[in-house]
Amino acid sequence: MTMFDVKNIRKDFPILTREVNEKPLVYFDNAATSQTPQQVIDVIVDYYQNYNANIHRGVHALSQEATDKYEQARLKIQKHFNAAKAHEIIFTSGTTHSINIVANGFSAILKKGDEIIVSALEHHSNIVPWQMLCERTGAVLKVIAMNQKGELLLNVYDELLSDKTKLVFCNHISNALGTINPIKEIIDKAHEVGAAVLIDGAQAAPHLVADVQALDVDFYTISAHKVCGPTGAGMLYGKEEWLNKLPPYQGGGEMIAEVTFEKTTYADLPHKFEAGTPNICGGIAFGAALDYMNSIGFEAIAAYENELLEYATQKLLEIEGLKIYGTAKNKTSVISFNIEELHPYDIGSILDKLGIAVRTGHHCAQPIMDFFNIPGTVRASFCFYNTKEEIDVLVAGVKRAKNMLL
Numbered sequence: 478m479t480m481f482d483v484k485n486i487r488k489d490f491p492i493l494t495r496e497v498n499e500k501p502l503v504y505f506d507n508a509a510t511s512q513t514p515q516q517v518i519d520v521i522v523d524y525y526q527n528y529n530a531n532i533h534r535g536v537h538a539l540s541q542e543a544t545d546k547y548e549q550a551r552l553k554i555q556k557h558f559n560a561a562k563a564h565e566i567i568f569t570s571g572t573t574h575s576i577n578i579v580a581n582g583f584s585a586i587l588k589k590g591d592e593i594i595v596s597a598l599e600h601h602s603n604i605v606p607w608q609m610l611c612e613r614t615g616a617v618l619k620v621i622a623m624n625q626k627g628e629l630l631l632n633v634y635d636e637l638l639s640d641k642t643k644l645v646f647c648n649h650i651s652n653a654l655g656t657i658n659p660i661k662e663i664i665d666k667a668h669e670v671g672a673a674v675l676i677d678g679a680q681a682a683p684h685l686v687a688d689v690q691a692l693d694v695d696f697y698t699i700s701a702h703k704v705c706g707p708t709g710a711g712m713l714y715g716k717e718e719w720l721n722k723l724p725p726y727q728g729g730g731e732m733i734a735e736v737t738f739e740k741t742t743y744a745d746l747p748h749k750f751e752a753g754t755p756n757i758c759g760g761i762a763f764g765a766a767l768d769y770m771n772s773i774g775f776e777a778i779a780a781y782e783n784e785l786l787e788y789a790t791q792k793l794l795e796i797e798g799l800k801i802y803g804t805a806k807n808k809t810s811v812i813s814f815n816i817e818e819l820h821p822y823d824i825g826s827i828l829d830k831l832g833i834a835v836r837t838g839h840h841c842a843q844p845i846m847d848f849f850n851i852p853g854t855v856r857a858s859f860c861f862y863n864t865k866e867e868i869d870v871l872v873a874g875v876k877r878a879k880n881m882l883l
C-alpha cells in the first residue's frame with residue numbers, strides 16, 4: 478500500500494491551520510460536518526464572482542453558464558452513485574429534506590394498517606418524518622432492535638417483515654455509533670415482500686461509495702456538507718418508477734409544466750421535486766466536492782481512516798474507566814465513549830479549551846442513548862485529513878479531563 482500523504486492533503490484545508498483557545502485546532506466532529514478544501518471554496522467564489530444567475534429560465538449567457546454547471550454537477554453525482562438516469566438525482570437541501578420528500582410522497586400511497594420498518598440505529602431525521610407519516614395515514618411503525626455492540630438483529634427484522642410492510646428505512650452507517658449496516662441484505666429481504674427501501678447514506682458517503690444500481694435500492698439520500706461540500710445542498714436518489722409515482726413535495730416555480738387557475742400539470746423529473754430557485758452554487762460545489770474526494774480515492778480514504786480508528790480505539794481503551802459504545806465488527810471512524818459517571822458535556826468542554834472539537838450529547842439519536850441507559854456520549858469522529866498526532870492530543874486531553882473531573 479502506498480503511504481497516505483496526509484501532510485499534503487491538510488494543505489488543502491485552510492481551516493486546519495487555525496487556532497482555538499490559543500491551541501492548534503484538532504477537528505474531530507466530522508460526523509456532524511466535514512471541513513471544506515480550497516478546491517471547493519474556489520468553486521463557490523468563482524460562482525459568485527463570475528456567473529451568478531438564475532438557472533433554466535434565462536436566455537442570457539450567465540443563466541446558460543449557471544444552468545450548464547448545475548446540470549454538470551448532477552451528472553457527476555449520477556456517475557458517482559452509478560444511477561441509471563440523471564433525472565433520478567434530485568437536488569435537495571440535504572438528507573433531512575430528501576427524507577421528507579419521500580415521507581410526504583408516501584402519505585398518498587399508505588393506508589391504515591400498513592407497516593413501516595425503521596432500524597433502532599436511526600438519526601432523528603429518519604424517525605420523526607415516519608412518525609408524522611404514520612399519524613397522517615394510520616400506518617404502524619416497527620423497529621429492528623439491536624444488540625449491545627450496536628449491530629442490528631436481522632432475525633428480528635425477518636420476524637417484522639410481512640405483506641403488510643410497505644417501506645423500510647435504515648441508515649447505511651450510524652452517525653452515533655459508526656456501525657456499517659448490512660444494507661444489501663436489508664434491501665433484498667424488503668423486496669421479497671414487495672416493500673420499498675430508503676437508505677440514509679449521510680454518514681456513509683464520506684467513507685465509501687454506494688452503487689445504487691448494484692444495491693437495487695429504491696431511495697438513497699446524502700448531504701453535501703458531510704463530503705467536504707457546502708451546507709444546504711444534498712441529494713435524493715430515487716428509482717424513476719418511484720419518483721414518478723410520488724406526488725411533488727412543494728409547489729412553486731420550476732416544478733410545473735403548465736399552470737392555470739383550474740389546474741396545474743407537473744414538470745418531468747427531476748424538476749417536479751425541485752420547486753423554486755435551488756441552491757445553485759451549493760449544487761455546483763457539491764459536484765466539486767465529490768471530484769475532490771474521488772481525486773484522493775475512496776479506497777485510500779477508507780484504509781487510512783481505518784488505521785486512525787484502530788489507533789484511537791486502542792489508545793482510548795488504555796484509559797481506565799473509559800467505555801466505548803458501538804463496537805460492531807463493521808464500523809467506520811466514529812468513537813462514542815464515556816468515562817465512568819462523568820457527564821459527556823463536561824469532558825467536551827475541557828477538550829474544547831484544549832482546541833479539540835468533539836461532539837457531546839445524544840447525536841440526534843436519543844433512542845440509542847436510551848438503549849444504553851446513558852444521557853449521551855462524547856463522540857470523536859475522524860476524517861482522512863486527521864492524523865495520529867491529533868489522536869495523541871485527544872487522548873492526553875481526555876486523561877486531563879478525567880483527572881480534573883474525578
Ligand SMILES: *Cc1c(COP(=O)(O)O)cnc(C)c1O
Nearest residue numbers: 571572573600648652679680700
Ligand atoms: C447528518 C445525518 C443526517 C442529517 O443530515 P442533515 O444534513 O442534517 O439533513 C441524517 N442521518 C445521518 C445518519 C446523518 O449522519
